[in-house]
Amino acid sequence: MERIEHRASFGGWQDVYRHRSEVLGCDMTVGVYLPPQAADGPCPVLYWLSGLTCTEQNFITKAGAQRYAAEHGIIIVAPDTSPRGNDVADAEGYDLGKGAGFYVNATQEPWAAHYRMYDYIVDELPAWVEADPAASDRRAISGHSMGGHGALTIALRNPGRYRSVSAFSPIVAPSQVPWGEKALSAYLGDDREAWKQHDAVELVKSAKERLPLLVDQGEADEFLESQLRPHLLQAACEAAGHPLELRMQPGYDHSYYFIASFIGEHIAHHAAALKG
Template identity: 60%
Template sequence: MKQIEQYSCFVGTQSVWEHFSHSLNCQMKFAIYLPKQAGNQKLPVLYWLSGLTCSEQNFITKSGFQRYAAELGVIVVAPDTSPRGADVPNDDAYDLGQGAGFYLNATQEPWAKHFKMYDYIVDELPDLINAHFPTNGKQAISGHSMGGHGALTIGLKNPDRYASVSAFSPIVAPSQVPWGQKAFLAYLGENAQDWQIYDSVELIKQGKKLPHILVDQGLADQFLNEQLKLNLLEQVCETHGQNAQIRYHEGYDHSYYFIASFIGEHLAYHAKRLAA
């Protein structure tokens, strides 16, 4: 691993590291915030998954989470959203290829060699973080938009790994919306049954369950009706007994202004469950 950035922030340190990922077959970057408590004790980790077009930079520069992580004593890790590099396949569109990994394991060419973001987030990155930083083994996961989709599906498929799961403006039923359909067709192929293991609504229908889910959604979000469809998550949670708090907020859109407004509540939500 190589550290490429470090800044003092709320008496802790915000840094960015680069390493070779065996899951993704390329160099990857992740950001990590270490509060001052990490100097003398092991702490829990919150993994944050960002959305389409984002890198490891968006969350750490726009959300203001560091203030709350410092107060609560939580390490926060924000990886990049896809494999990167000249040898990694890409697409001219913003919603496919680099910057659009969708937190799945691609099975189709030319994507299969590099696009294994599910394995990277679930296994490789936590192993790396636990080996090099003062963690106590407890972890939570959250994310925004495509990253909200990633947090929900990864949490539902691995309930024993995460003390808590939350999301902002998540793509909850990617099999039923243009963003997800485009990505799934390219990465996973034409068999729609293969898509279901990366679809939160379908996973809950299949009986996957978490102790609780927290979701925040802005009602002025330009993607709500076509791409996010939070009503489908509400319906399936009610039908299948999934405990969820889905909060709607007047006037808020899909931007980091929305995330910054409520990230403190999400950090407190996770810190409480990580301490249990």
């Protein structure tokens, strides 16, 4: 691994690393915020999954999360959103290919060779992070939009692995919206049964762990009705008796202004679970 950025922030360090991913078959970059408490012993880790078109930079430069991570003594790990490199398959448009990994393991060509973001987030990245003595094995996961989809589905599919989960503006039912239908059909093929393993609305129905879901959604989000449709998750949780706190926030859109406004509350939510 190679540290390529190192900046002091709120008494800790905002770093960016480049490392070889064997799962993805390419080099990956990942942002890591180390709070000041990491100098004295292992700290819990919040994994942040970003949305379409993003790299690791969007969250670490726009969300303002370092202040709250330093306050609570939490490491934040913010990986890129897809494999990268000249030999990695890509597509026209912003919602498929590079920058749009959707946190699944692709089974279809030409994607299967590199697009295994599910395994990268669940297994390879935590193994790399937790090999550092600064990091404990107490984990939380969160994300935005496509990354909110990733956070919810990964937490629901891995009971006991995460102490808490939250999401901003998540794609809760990718099987039922254009972004998800395009990505899942390309990466996984036309078998909609296979899609259900990457659809939070479907996973809630049979979840083995009642991990509370915290979701913030802007009421002025331009993608609210066409792509996000949080009411579908609300209905599924009510039917399954799964705990959900869905907070509809008046006036807020899909941007990082929204995330920056509430990231402190999300980090406090995770801190309570990680230290409990």
